Amino acid sequence: MKRTGFRPRAPRREPRDPDRVRSTPTVTPGAFRAPQPVAIAPAPMPKVEPIRCKAYLRLVAQLPCKACGIWGYSQAAHANTGKGMALKVCDLQTFPLCADRPGQRGCHSLFDQGAMFSKEARRLIEDGWVADTQRRIHAMGAWPIKYPYPHQVNNSIAQTAIKIGVNQ
Numbered sequence: 001m002k003r004t005g006f007r008p009r010a011p012r013r014e015p016r017d018p019d020r021v022r023s024t025p026t027v028t029p030g031a032f033r034a035p036q037p038v039a040i041a042p043a044p045m046p047k048v049e050p051i052r053c054k055a056y057l058r059l060v061a062q063l064p065c066k067a068c069g070i071w072g073y074s075q076a077a078h079a080n081t082g083k084g085m086a087l088k089v090c091d092l093q094t095f096p097l098c099a100d101r102p103g104q105r106g107c108h109s110l111f112d113q114g115a116m117f118s119k120e121a122r123r124l125i126e127d128g129w130v131a132d133t134q135r136r137i138h139a140m141g142a143w144p145i146k147y148p149y150p151h152q153v154n155n156s157i158a159q160t161a162i163k164i165g166v167n168q
Helices: 054-061 107-112 119-139 156-164
Strands: 074-078 094-098
Touching: 054 074, 054 094, 054 119, 074 107, 094 107, 094 119
Parallel strands: none
Antiparallel strands: 074 094
């Protein structure tokens, strides 16, 4: 007896044959190998905290935009190389880019979203802009005292520390 005038949505299946037996796969002895113990465990890597320096970020923001040269609208833009998702690199790896203004998108948002350069070109440009920004702040005599300046001759330890973001 039909309960409704509407057609059923799913097609009706035929009932299973109760006499049908399902076949189960057979496992042959020795088909699986036992797990082997690890001989040498890898050494844990210490988590490296990036350098955070608000005074340096304020100095970077006082410089003109690297892309368009406008004064007064700059922000400290972190380099996008060497970071993970939702993580920022060391504050010393920044350069000035202008912020969004009424009626005009800024270079910072265009740069981060890939509208200015391709990813490969952006990676090459970032290193040069970071180095130039660091040189300009050092030339102003405003480099933070507690962090080593990475561009001095024979200062490879400082370059490594700033590249990976080690707090000294």
